[in-house]
Amino acid sequence: MHTFGYRANALLTFAITALAFICAIASFSDKFSNQNPSAEIQILNINRFKKQSHGNDEVSLTLDISADLQSLFTWNTKQVFVFVAAEYETPKNFLNQVSLWDAIIPAKEDAKFRIQVSNKYRFIDQGQNLRGKEFNLTLHWHVMPKTGKMFADKIVMPGYSLPDAYR
Amino acid sequence: MDWQGQKLAEQLMQILLLIAAVVAFVVGYATESFRTMMLIYAGGVVLTTLITIPNWPCFNRHPLKWLDPSEAEKYPKPEVVAVSSKKKSSKK
Numbered sequence: 001m002h003t004f005g006y007r008a009n010a011l012l013t014f015a016i017t018a019l020a021f022i023c024a025i026a027s028f029s030d031k032f033s034n035q036n037p038s039a040e041i042q043i044l045n046i047n048r049f050k051k052q053s054h055g056n057d058e059v060s061l062t063l064d065i066s067a068d069l070q071s072l073f074t075w076n077t078k079q080v081f082v083f084v085a086a087e088y089e090t091p092k093n094f095l096n097q098v099s100l101w102d103a104i105i106p107a108k109e110d111a112k113f114r115i116q117v118s119n120k121y122r123f124i125d126q127g128q129n130l131r132g133k134e135f136n137l138t139l140h141w142h143v144m145p146k147t148g149k150m151f152a153d154k155i156v157m158p159g160y161s162l163p164d165a166y167r
Numbered sequence: 168m169d170w171q172g173q174k175l176a177e178q179l180m181q182i183l184l185l186i187a188a189v190v191a192f193v194v195g196y197a198t199e200s201f202r203t204m205m206l207i208y209a210g211g212v213v214l215t216t217l218i219t220i221p222n223w224p225c226f227n228r229h230p231l232k233w234l235d236p237s238e239a240e241k242y243p244k245p246e247v248v249a250v251s252s253k254k255k256s257s258k259k
Contacts, residue, residue, distance in 0.1 A: 018188040075199040
């Protein structure tokens with residue numbers, strides 16, 4: 001503690017260490033929030049179902065997505081990244097996951113929503129396996145904190161299927 | 168600052184920062200606002216800087232007693248002896 005610089009350095013180091021400590025506790029306090037998100041997806045329409053020129057199947061859908069993710073937001077949440085994926089099995093791959101739509105929810109007020117949208121990303125198979133295929137639609141979310149660990153979870157909704165013939 | 172003052176300043180710094188951190192967390196958690204926590208903590212850091220870094224008079228209450236010049240003359244500095252193979256110590 002001999003000069004200004006010495007004291008300033010000691011203060012700064014201690015201040016940053018204490019800051020790291022309270023951020024860690026803030027992140028840990030997220031464990032005590034109880035979360036019950038809910039979601040529902042309906043397929044309104046299958047717009048197109050064809051075989052591409054290279055030989056892969058492609059589907060275009062219109063989805064009705066309604067979700068209530070408000071309980072995921074805590075004081076330490078910066079934003080929630082949510083996406084919808086279609087999951088199905090083919091003889092070649094045990095699990096195929098194709099992301100159809102995603103969004104960023106920046107605040108708690110926007111976390112309860114219902115939208116009708118066509119798929120943002122193309123639903124293309126590796127092969128021609130989609131005729132009559134049964135698939136699950138899964139709503140995944142990643143909760144991004146202001147400090148600390150990001151955690152992710154999902155809701156699986158089974159029971160959707162594609163028509164047996166191309167349109 | 169004198170030695171006692173330095174010790175006091177260091178202790179004060181640590182205690183003030185700890186209190187600022189605890190108060191910031193508690194208020195931030197209660198109001199569910201991360202921004203509040205950060206603002207209170209930043210305010211605490213600035214306050215601690217103002218209190219502990221400059222040379223306030225309260226840190227100088229036990230000043231060092233330097234020797235009078237007359238005292239110092241009674242004990243002159245030892246003179247450098249020419250280097251020899253025998254080690255001789257002739258200090259007063």
